[in-house]
Amino acid sequence: MRRHASWLCGVSVLLALIWTAPAHATELIDFGTGLAGAGGHITYNGSGGSLTGSGILIGVMTAAGTPSNDGIQFATGGTPCAFPGLCAELDFTTGTLDSYQNGVYAFKPGGSFVITGGIPGAGISNQTLMSGTFTSDSVLDGGLVKFNAAGSDSINPILMSYLGIGSGTTFQFVGSVIAANLWNLGAYNGGAFDVTALSTDFASLGTSAPTPTPEPMSLALMAMGGAAAFGARKTQRRRSGDSTPAV
Numbered sequence: 255m256r257r258h259a260s261w262l263c264g265v266s267v268l269l270a271l272i273w274t275a276p277a278h279a280t281e282l283i284d285f286g287t288g289l290a291g292a293g294g295h296i297t298y299n300g301s302g303g304s305l306t307g308s309g310i311l312i313g314v315m316t317a318a319g320t321p322s323n324d325g326i327q328f329a330t331g332g333t334p335c336a337f338p339g340l341c342a343e344l345d346f347t348t349g350t351l352d353s354y355q356n357g358v359y360a361f362k363p364g365g366s367f368v369i370t371g372g373i374p375g376a377g378i379s380n381q382t383l384m385s386g387t388f389t390s391d392s393v394l395d396g397g398l399v400k401f402n403a404a405g406s407d408s409i410n411p412i413l414m415s416y417l418g419i420g421s422g423t424t425f426q427f428v429g430s431v432i433a434a435n436l437w438n439l440g441a442y443n444g445g446a447f448d449v450t451a452l453s454t455d456f457a458s459l460g461t462s463a464p465t466p467t468p469e470p471m472s473l474a475l476m477a478m479g480g481a482a483a484f485g486a487r488k489t490q491r492r493r494s495g496d497s498t499p500a501v
Contacts, residue, residue: 281320281419281460283409285329285369285384288313290341292452293333296394296401296433298351298359300446305348305361305394305401310431310451311335312342312369315383321418323375331371331380342371342383344431344454348392348403354444357396363389367403367429369456376416383410384458386427399449401431407458419460429456 290313298305311333317324328340335341349362366387372379386407394401407427414421433449 281417281423282316282318282457283320283384283413283417283425283460284316284318284455284457285312285342285344286314286316286455287311287453288329289337290314291336292434292450293335293341294344294451295448296431296451297448298394298446300444302351304350304365305346305359305392307344307346307367307401307431307451309333310344310454312344312371312454313337313340315373317417323417327373327375329371329383330374333371342369344369344456346388346403348388352391357443359394359396359444361388361392361394363391363405365392367456373413373416376413378410378412378416381410381412383413384408384427384456386425386458396447399433399435401433402429404428409458409460423460425458425460427456427458430454 290311292311294308294310296305296307296310312329312331313335314326315329316326329342330340331342332339333341333343344367346367347365349364352360352362354360364387366385368385369383370380371383372381373383384407387405388403389405390403392401392403405427407425409419409425411421414423431451432453433451435447435449
């Protein structure tokens with residue numbers, strides 16, 4: 255019986271280890287307009303090419319859920335803006351035009367983006383802060399004058415260290431730019447356009463390496479093993495007591 259209890263206890267522990275679910279920590283790094291204001295352009299040449307964004311202003315970085323230095327921080331850079339020296343820059347190029355319908359332009363996956371500037375608190379100046387690729391269609395809605403994109407990205411390693419994020423962390427982003435058509439009003443007929451960026455938000459969500467954490471099922475299996483072992487010992491003691499000769 256003792257052998258059976260030990261075996262059951264061992265199996266329970268092994269199953270608990272096998273069924274342990276990885277717990278992922280998530281960190282959010284968000285680059286936005288802040289006080290930088292309007293600036294930069296989104297353009298399309300009208301001939302089936304790519305959508306491009308250039309000189310789009312970034313004024314702040316917000317970190318949430320990071321092990322250290324979370325909160326709002328100024329982004330800096332040499333891009334001309336209302337606050338000289340306090341504006342980083344977003345530039346991007348999408349894939350070529352995939353479709354156009356009723357004022358909505360869809361661009362094929364591919365292309366890339368980069369945010370360049372500095373984060374004074376991290377000791378970073380004029381470097382790539384965030385960069386990535388578009389892994390699905392990027393869309394510009396002519397009615398809302400809004401650009402939406404998503405994909406995978408990477409974060410400056412110095413910035414990751416400053417925020418306490420592990421080097422093995424992977425990132426996915428969702429980005430949007432709201433613009434205003436100040437140059438060619440009513441041009442959303444599938445042709446060319448040039449719009450001014452008003453508000454930008456590129457949010458990167460990081461998933462760090464998993465940390466083993468027991469699930470309820472695992473804990474239950476461990477408890478069953480412990481209970482079996484306890485029961486076996488109690489039974490063994492009773493049998494030992496019953497076999498003791500009377501005096």
